[in-house]
Amino acid sequence: MLFFATTPADAPPANPAVQFFAEYGLLIILALLIVFMFWSQRRRAQRMKAEQAEKSRQLLPGAKVLLQGGFYGTIVEYDGEDLSKSARVELAPGVEVEVHSQAILRVVDPAEGTLTEDEYIEAEEHHEEYVADVEQGLITSVSDDAARDRADAASEGAADRDDKPRA
Helix, strand or coil: CCCCCCCCCCCCCCCHHHHHHHHHHHHHHHHHHHHHHHHHHHHHHHHHHHHHHHHHHHCCCCCEEEECCCCEEEEEECCCCCCCCEEEEEEECCEEEEEEHHHEEEECCCCCCCCCHHHHHHHHHHHHHHHHHHHCCCCCCHHHHHHHHHHHHHHHHHHHCCCCCCC
16 A cells, blocks of 8 residues: 655656655654744743733732632741741631641732712612612513614703704
8 A cells, every 4th residue: 555645757846845845844843843842832831821910919918819629718827938838817806727828829909899978879870770660661672662762862962962053
């Protein structure tokens, strides 16, 4: 069984570029893949190092953190230079645990997912209007709600316009 294509001896010589690629193409592709592998590995290592440095800057005593076990706590003691040292995290008042420094997943933003008082009051007002419209029968489905929002937007736009005819 013949696995490789061969050219007969009396065939005209092939294009030199085609012949070069036929002989060395696989090696070129392999070399390019190896270069890409090393380049992407180095880039990923640099990105991870930058993320670790950023995390280390944020991890100061008093920072709220999320641990790998799903616990939230406050950092009491942490050494960003020597990651082999353990960190002390306060889970509750008077309850401190000693964890590996790499068990700290991320710093938690205390304002994440919370509403200001003004945002809460505004949401309550819109909810009360919606409930009143449903009780009065003005809204019976989601499409009615969308139509009401469009009508409100159109009436606000009409109030802002001048009554002058446009050219």
